[in-house]
Amino acid sequence: MSDLLSRDRLIFNQKAKIIEMNIDFAIRDEQGNEVGRVHQEGQSQLKKLARFVSSLDQYMTHTLSVYDVSGAKVVELTRPRKVFKSTVLVKDGAGNQVGKIVQENMIGKIHFGLEDAGGQSIGAIRAENWRAWNFSIQDATGNEVGRITKTWEGLAKTMFTTADDYLLEIGGTVSPTLRMVMLASAAGIDLALKQDARGLG
Numbered sequence: 001m002s003d004l005l006s007r008d009r010l011i012f013n014q015k016a017k018i019i020e021m022n023i024d025f026a027i028r029d030e031q032g033n034e035v036g037r038v039h040q041e042g043q044s045q046l047k048k049l050a051r052f053v054s055s056l057d058q059y060m061t062h063t064l065s066v067y068d069v070s071g072a073k074v075v076e077l078t079r080p081r082k083v084f085k086s087t088v089l090v091k092d093g094a095g096n097q098v099g100k101i102v103q104e105n106m107i108g109k110i111h112f113g114l115e116d117a118g119g120q121s122i123g124a125i126r127a128e129n130w131r132a133w134n135f136s137i138q139d140a141t142g143n144e145v146g147r148i149t150k151t152w153e154g155l156a157k158t159m160f161t162t163a164d165d166y167l168l169e170i171g172g173t174v175s176p177t178l179r180m181v182m183l184a185s186a187a188g189i190d191l192a193l194k195q196d197a198r199g200l201g
Contacts, residue, residue, distance in 0.1 A: 002068045002093070004036050005179055008170045012038070012186050023064060027187070036068045038187045041076075066187045077101075077184040090184045099181045101125070101188075114181050122178050125185055135189075137182055139174065146170040148186050 004010070004027070013026040027036035041063045063078045073093035079086060088101040097117040104113050114123040114137075121140050125148075128134045137146035147169045168186035170179065 001176075002072060002074045004066065004068045004074050004183065005176070007035070010035070010168045010183075010186065012166045012168065012189065014165060014190065023062075023190075027066070034069065036066060036074070039065050039067065041065050064188050066183060075180050075184050075187070077188045079188070088184070088188060090181050092180060098177055098184075101181065101185055112185075114178065114185075116177050122175065122181070135185075137170075137185070139178065143172070145172050145174050145178070146182050148189060 007029070009030055011028045011030070013028050023038065023040035025038050026034045027038065029035050042061075061078065061080050063076065065073050066075045066077075068074050075093065075098070076091045076095070078089045078091075080089070086103045090098045090100060092098050099117055099122065100113075100115045100119075102113045102115060104111050109129065110127045112125040113121060114125065116122050123137060123139045123145070124142075126136045126138065128136060133150045135148040136144050137148065139145045147167075149167050149169075150165065166186060166189055168182065170182060174182070
């Protein structure tokens with residue numbers, strides 16, 4: 001198992017860019033050491049141009065891959081093109097289907113269902129305010145097993161100062177499938193969660 005899947009606290013260090021046409025950012029531990037990386041894959045030059053000159057992002061398919069420090073792919077998430085509600089498909093590093101992140105509502109505090117490869121519920125992600133900067137992650141019984149929060153302060157303050165740094169915390173015992181979907185959720189927070197929760201599609 002990759003080291004990334006055994007860590008209970010990870011910072012997703014999304015450096016702000018004026019125009020973001022290709023997602024690429026670091027995953028760090030609490031001391032600021034890079035322990036992984038998130039890359040966007042399958043971006044053609046035409047697709048980058050379309051993202052630059054239009055607001056068609058939500059109608060495009062996007063794929064992000066999470067790699068550990070050794071360069072091994074740990075998880076892959078794909079958000080197919082959407083019109084209203086978003087669904088994100090999650091695969092492991094070998095390309096096997098692991099589960100889904102499914103947007104369940106469009107009004108109020110946004111929440112997402114978490115499913116395994118067979119479509120069974122394994123948990124949920126619930127935004128805690130209308131801006132959806134903080135998320136509670138629950139297991140199938142409704143118990144909180146993790147959080148995704150903005151790293152406004154603490155955790156090596158001098159390093160994590162941009163507007164798009166997020167902390168993933170996992171608490172208690174979670175299944176390997178749920179842990180992988182939680183990692184995917186944090187890696188794709190802007191792509192999978194924040195854009196919808198802000199009402200941008």
